[in-house]
Amino acid sequence: MGKSVLINISAWHFESLPWYGPKVDTGTVVRHLGYPLGINVPIKDKIRWVLCKVRAKMELWRALQWPLHIRRRIVQTLMQPYLMYYMLLLDWKKCHLQGFDRPIKDFLWNKKHNRACILSTWRYVCRPKPRGGLGILYLHAHIMARRMAFIMRITSPFKPLW
Structure with a gap:
């Protein structure tokens, strides 16, 4: 299994399934457009699953290698549409996006800049x-x-x- 797979606890031999990343303990999992979706899965677990995927994508970009204007473009062209897709697909509300602000801000303003003003x-x-x-x-x-x-x-x- 992949590193961020939703797991159905009613599956046969649930305890022996290898998995990495967040585990969803309730509900039924179906696939839609290649993405695993849950029926009766709490929104908190869905958000945690997507947040894990977003953090993994941001780690692949290695923020320290890019200047601020390139990181801004990465967030605008890749991360924001990715979050908007999940927001529409999983029927989230705007308040659910607050958990995604911190990783995006950390990606834009890494320790090198320390959230300072850029001239x-x-x-x-x-x-x-x-x-x-x-x-x-x-x-x-x-x-x-x-x-x-x-x-x-x-x-x-x-x-x-x-």
Whole structure:
């Protein structure tokens, strides 16, 4: 068996089955699209099983070898869709994702950076969003728009549009 297999306790010779990783002690296990799903398996056990798989995937990427912007891309393109797939497949709620914040933050901010602020050049920050920047193309226009929004918020009794 693989290292993260859901195990049905009603299976024949349950105690002699070799397994690694979290074990699910209740319910019935079926397969859907190649992924083991449980019927009457507690959500806590499903979350623990997926969390083990996410941690294993993150360990394969070896965060210390990559700079921050590459790790951010890894999380955006691989980890977040992976979690969204399981969220839809296993019918989770948004509150169940809180357990996944810590491994993702640890992957992004490893001990090397110690969650410190990363200095970026204005040339990098002022790039368009599709090229990895913040989309602030003209810094002066951005500052003026933010200042105008602040003044409108202070002087107007109505809620601002943006």
